[in-house]
């Protein structure tokens with residue numbers, strides 16, 4: 001694989017070894033070259049050309065450092081479009097001033113290997129300088145859905161997400177875009193935004209992919225020391241406990257949250273950022289879980305803030 005451009009932000013990568021084969025109709029194996037495009041103009045032109053040819057574009061936006069959670073979106077995306085586009089962009093405008101933008105993990109080579117395995121046709125890796133040139137001043141805000149939970153802890157975060165997703169969709173021109181339920185509030189906001197702005201893209205939500213011991217996969221798990229990795233299990237265990245109590249008939253949000261909170265607080269290194277139960281559609285608080293309700297939590301393990309969630313009353 002030959003990289004043209006800076007080592008960190010290649011403008012173009014030409015694949016000199018064949019990419020993983022895909023089976024076409026009749027089972028014939030054919031080689032597909034994966035393109036890496038760094039410029040907005042080139043990506044938009046490629047997308048417009050493909051659309052003119054009547055191709056259906058499936059899109060998975062990510063911040064890279066791919067894991068099996070991202071791969072599940074890519075594999076599903078592969079089945080939903082003629083062309084599969086993956087974007088890798090650590091979006092600076094969704095990070096607060098004290099957050100981990102600078103140390104967010106990056107590994108383009110590894111990401112490309114996973115992308116090839118998942119049948120990605122185009123990897124789009126724009127630079128922040130091109131995405132947000134001097135003078136950039138437009139922002140998309142989804143109001144109420146962005147207020148609680150991560151929106152309360154990370155002011156401006158969802159404006160950054162909504163803005164970049166809109167911009168990426170205008171560049172990539174997807175017919176369908178896939179997002180993980182891992183970021184449940186983000187997905188709710190994107191669905192709302194797409195409906196409100198009549199964006200011509202179908203949004204598909206995908207289940208949370210977990211490690212075998214239950215930890216939700218996340219690029220940020222790479223920050224965890226072995227001891228912190230063990231402590232981080234308190235998130236998924238708290239969810240499991242609340243689900244068990246719910247299955248046993250408990251419907252009081254306060255009781256379900258108390259059980260989850262006690263389990264987390266038994267972990268000395270864990271600091272709860274939020275732990276809440278809210279209506280799964282409106283994200284309004286609920287006292288009694290009658291309709292499907294989101295149990296969502298953000299917990300700091302050492303310096304690392306992790307999120308996880310489950311929907312009570314909506315069997316996975």
Ligand code: AMP
Nearest residue numbers: 062063064069179180182183208209217
């Ligand atoms: P990120 O790179 O963290 O911005 O995530 C890109 C996309 O992958 C988002 O739609 C996430 O919700 C999704 N994603 C991240 N982790 C997981 C996971 N463990 N399971 C399913 N989807 C995930």
